[in-house]
Amino acid sequence: xxxxxxxxxxxxxxxxxxxxxxxxxxxxxxxxxxxxxxxxxxxxxxxxxxxxxxxxxxxxxxxxxxxxxxxxxxxxxxxxxxxxxxxxxxxxxxxxxxxxxxxxxxxxxxxxxxxxxxxxxxxxxxxxxxxxxxxxxxxxxxxxxxxxxxxxxxxxxxxxxxxxxxxxxxxxxxxxxxxxxxxxxxxxxxxxxxxxxxxxxxxxxxxxxxxxxxxxxxxxxxxxxxxxxxxxxxxxxxxxxxxxxxxxxxxxxxxxxxxxxxxxxxxxxxxxxxxxxxxxxxxxxxxxxxxxxxxxxxxxxxxxxxxxxxxxxxxxxxxxxxxxxxxxxxxxxxxxxxxxxxxxxxxxxxxxxxxxxxxxxxxxxxxxxxxxxxx
Amino acid sequence: xxxxxxxxxxxxxxxxxxxxxxxxxxxxxxxxxxxxxxxxxxxxxxxxxxxxxxxxxxxxxxxxxxxxxxxxxxxxxxxxxxxxxxxxxxxxxxxxxxxxxxxxxxxxxxxxxxxxxxxxxxxxxxxxxxxxxxxxxxxxxxxxxxxxxxxxxxxxxxxxxxxxxxxxxxxxxxxxxxxxxxxxxxxxxxxxxxxxxxxxxxxxxxxxxxxxxxxxxxxxxxxxxxxxxxxxxxxxxxxxxxxxxxxxxxxxxxxxxxxxxxxxxxxxxxxxxxxxxxxxxxxxxxxxxxxxxxxxxxxxxxxxxxxxxxxxxxxxxxxxxxx
Numbered sequence: 001x002x003x004x005x006x007x008x009x010x011x012x013x014x015x016x017x018x019x020x021x022x023x024x025x026x027x028x029x030x031x032x033x034x035x036x037x038x039x040x041x042x043x044x045x046x047x048x049x050x051x052x053x054x055x056x057x058x059x060x061x062x063x064x065x066x067x068x069x070x071x072x073x074x075x076x077x078x079x080x081x082x083x084x085x086x087x088x089x090x091x092x093x094x095x096x097x098x099x100x101x102x103x104x105x106x107x108x109x110x111x112x113x114x115x116x117x118x119x120x121x122x123x124x125x126x127x128x129x130x131x132x133x134x135x136x137x138x139x140x141x142x143x144x145x146x147x148x149x150x151x152x153x154x155x156x157x158x159x160x161x162x163x164x165x166x167x168x169x170x171x172x173x174x175x176x177x178x179x180x181x182x183x184x185x186x187x188x189x190x191x192x193x194x195x196x197x198x199x200x201x202x203x204x205x206x207x208x209x210x211x212x213x214x215x216x217x218x219x220x221x222x223x224x225x226x227x228x229x230x231x232x233x234x235x236x237x238x239x240x241x242x243x244x245x246x247x248x249x250x251x252x253x254x255x256x257x258x259x260x261x262x263x264x265x266x267x268x269x270x271x272x273x274x275x276x277x278x279x280x281x282x283x284x285x286x287x288x289x290x291x292x293x294x295x296x297x298x299x300x301x302x303x304x305x306x307x308x309x310x311x312x313x314x315x316x317x318x319x320x321x322x323x324x325x326x327x328x329x330x331x332x333x334x335x336x337x338x339x340x341x342x343x344x345x346x347x348x349x350x351x352x353x354x355x356x357x358x359x360x361x362x363x364x365x366x367x368x369x370x371x372x373x374x375x
Numbered sequence: 376x377x378x379x380x381x382x383x384x385x386x387x388x389x390x391x392x393x394x395x396x397x398x399x400x401x402x403x404x405x406x407x408x409x410x411x412x413x414x415x416x417x418x419x420x421x422x423x424x425x426x427x428x429x430x431x432x433x434x435x436x437x438x439x440x441x442x443x444x445x446x447x448x449x450x451x452x453x454x455x456x457x458x459x460x461x462x463x464x465x466x467x468x469x470x471x472x473x474x475x476x477x478x479x480x481x482x483x484x485x486x487x488x489x490x491x492x493x494x495x496x497x498x499x500x501x502x503x504x505x506x507x508x509x510x511x512x513x514x515x516x517x518x519x520x521x522x523x524x525x526x527x528x529x530x531x532x533x534x535x536x537x538x539x540x541x542x543x544x545x546x547x548x549x550x551x552x553x554x555x556x557x558x559x560x561x562x563x564x565x566x567x568x569x570x571x572x573x574x575x576x577x578x579x580x581x582x583x584x585x586x587x588x589x590x591x592x593x594x595x596x597x598x599x600x601x602x603x604x605x606x607x608x609x610x611x612x613x614x615x616x617x618x619x620x621x622x623x624x625x626x627x628x629x630x631x632x633x634x635x636x637x638x639x640x641x642x643x644x645x646x647x648x649x650x651x652x653x654x655x656x657x658x659x660x661x662x663x664x665x666x667x668x669x670x671x672x673x674x675x676x677x678x679x680x681x682x683x684x685x686x687x688x689x690x691x692x693x694x695x696x697x698x
Contacts, residue, residue, distance in 0.1 A: 009482060010479055010480075010483045011483075013478070013479065014468065014471065014475075014479045017471055018468070018471075021471070022470060207464075207466070207469070208462060208464045209466045209468060211462060211466065212460065212462055215430050215432065215455060215458075215460040215462075216480070216483045217452060217455050217456045218483055
């Protein structure tokens, strides 16, 4: 007798009218993520290159100059400053002008000539861990390489016994946008869609129309789904815009099926809209809703594997990352866009998202039901 | 479904507690079909709580309520299907037109397109909204907003409509027009449950009740309330003393033996006096104080008088029971 979705079509009709009436404002809010994508896509390079480096070359002979050339050619170091005292060397790092300092001692070439171990001091600014890591790796590799060459030359052979040839699949040039933008898509989409539903319901609270709806036969599920569906369409439209931008402005190739990507984005949009609805069940003003929505954004950025790999997280946060919807969608976007993954590889992500969405929606509906009764 | 013999609303010993606070304390009343029931009381006295209980939004802590013969405890959904509700802020969608607002509420109640169109015609004819159909609700004046809200609340032909302070913030002309409309609808058998702060509106109701901090202290037709012994004790009557010096007259009148109580109403003082107090003597006593009296005439108690008397009575009773 009681239809749990009562009022769905009426609410859908009304919501669609709201959207049409105020399409200008809405469209503007859909443009903002594209602008953010523009900034981040052009502005961020995740590869570490051309680290500012200060050099104190106390030796000055041919061997020392050869070593500096090898550092320069690695593309990792940019030798921007040459000094003549230890003090100036450390000072360049403390002042922040250089991240790496290299001191070649006065006896460098002499020791090499006498087949002794020549030491090179490498000072690294540890305040940025990824820069420091890259500097350690590259200087160590150059040192080893240099040593091997000398050992080989002395023994008369010219070939390495083992020659490692790494080959990077899927993003061979290590282009930052290719890696960065598929993840960003998930974050931007979350950002927009959560606000859409949260604001739509909180506005009704502020104006008192929600109270009026509760005195009608509308059921909470009918109300929430009627609100959700129009914004699902808008969220999908937003996704299409973001993908178009990514593909044609940033030339990120999509290796897998675009259709599958579009299809699998629906459960993700559904989750973020449901999250917005859950927020609206708690917040009583748009300012409050905004704060709560921001609360969900940071975990989505840091625990989803978007910036830091999930595998290196402490156990607790690794488990936590399973509760972050963006985790699954980033897996989907990187999978399809970079690796050309298909339904077989990704269906589990879609199912996880779908269930999360249902859960959030049911919790929100219950909260609204209780609120009706308790208000 | 509702038996025609049954009252529109029957509330028996309603109780609502919020923690240790009792917002509604043993409230009982009946509203017959076709009545305009005025539900009065100061802010925070529990009027809205009672409406929420009757519309099934708030569970009862005690007592029973049936609305249109439907048990509110058992079937709040069906209650909501059959009533209309208009809140004090009219709850319209400002960015939707008049037609769209009406269509939305029509669909909420599951009206078919044909029926919706017909009901919209009826309502528009009744409340004169036709020139504004394509206007956004935001652009309507307060009075028109209120008529639109009433239209939305009665699209589905409810037999009972709750109006929570329908005339707050509305200009006097629109206020009167709304009441004319209510009378017309009530003549067609629709029952209204109206909360208001305006005493002149209370006078227009066919049945009034007064809620004072959770307790119902008056319930009846305006005339029957005027005749209550607490309002008009035997051996007393009410007079209106018209004078330019109302404040001094009031202060002095309260010292005269034989005057039970006195209050200012505009340019006059209303006093409850003993039958044996001679009016000429009263006028003379006032004059001795330098208070010129233009007129003293007998007066039937207004509803405001009624509620004031009953509130005093209730206060002194509850103080007595506390001691």
